[in-house]
Amino acid sequence: MKTKFLYTCIAAFLFVAHKAQVGIGTSNPSNSAVLELSSTNKGFLMNTVALTSATSAAPFGSNVEGMWVYNTATAGTSPNNVIPGLYYNDGTKWVLMSINNDLPKIGDLKSSMATTDHDGWFLLNGRNISTLPSISQTNAAALGFSTTLPSSSDRILKGKNTSEAVSSTGGSNSFSIAQANLPNVNITGTTASSGAHTHSYTNRGVNYWNYNAGSINTTRTIDTEVRTTAAAGDHSHTISVASGGTNTAITQYPKHLVVQYFIYLGK
Structure with missing residues (x-):
């Protein structure tokens, strides 16, 4: 048997050496x-x-x-x-x-109409990374997510500036207008007709003068003074015009299409 095997090997060697293919x-x-x-x-x-x-x-x-x-x-x-x-x-x-x-590379993001995890893509919904498969947990930790994944729910993605950390959140979907946000316009109104105040008036025909013109005594009246009511009636006025508002925040949603955001963490 050994001899037969040896012959077979020699024959194969010679064939390969001769044929080369x-x-x-x-x-x-x-x-x-x-x-x-x-x-x-x-x-x-x-x-x-x-x-x-x-x-x-x-x-x-x-x-x-x-x-x-x-x-x-x-x-x-x-x-x-x-x-x-x-x-x-x-x-x-x-x-x-x-x-x-x-x-996809680890850490890639995509938007999708899909609603659940698929093919190594995991929904950014704020879940604890301990719920992910082991390889995905490792990759998530390598990206800096030591406890939870970021949540993209009701958020618009924003590029970071030099002072922000990746995955940090901020902003609001509503805001209230403060006085400084209003244009610089004059709001006018009219006070009510009631209320104490001063008046100026001209005192007419109350002073009489007696004098003699030859042998005849004569009197005359003259306009003499402009007067103001007593100081007790002196006062200032304030005016307020109510806006009728209730400080309700403005919902700030531009026109949009609702999708889901996913991060690739491997599979």
Whole structure:
């Protein structure tokens, strides 16, 4: 038996050395191929491994340029996390083979008509991250969410400025108008007809003068004074014009379309 096996190995070696091409499923492999597979009802099954990170060679001892594997694990932390798929090694790291340039990255946001978590996308509803799958908890913590996810409910997304932290919340969907917000206009009105006040009047025909014109005594009246009522009637007036308002806050919603916001935390 051992002799037969040895002969088979020698024959195979001599055939490969002579032919320089190997065909599986074909007796006439291409001269341009070292190995050609041929089948109408079978495929090529790539070896499967569980990678730990794009920057780690594990489970291999070192990075080997040109190595191809199919990864079955979801592992690592962004941006070096890995997901199930076909990877090749470029000599320093594992690179996911994909023609899709829009693959989501950990921390990506999207709006959607979907109402529940899906495909590694998690609804931003303020939930505790302990309710997420373990890999998603790890990725959420790496983004700085140590306790809860942010809540996007009833909020408009805003880019941060230099003094704000990512995921901080603020603002209000309503406001009250203060006096400083009003335009500078004069509001006029008329006081009521009642109320004490001063009056000026002219005293007419109350002073009489007697004099003699020759042998005849004569009197005459003259207009003499302009007078004002007594100081007790002197006063000022104030006026107030009621707006009729009740300080009801204004609901500040521009025209909008209601959607849900999701964050990608892996799967």
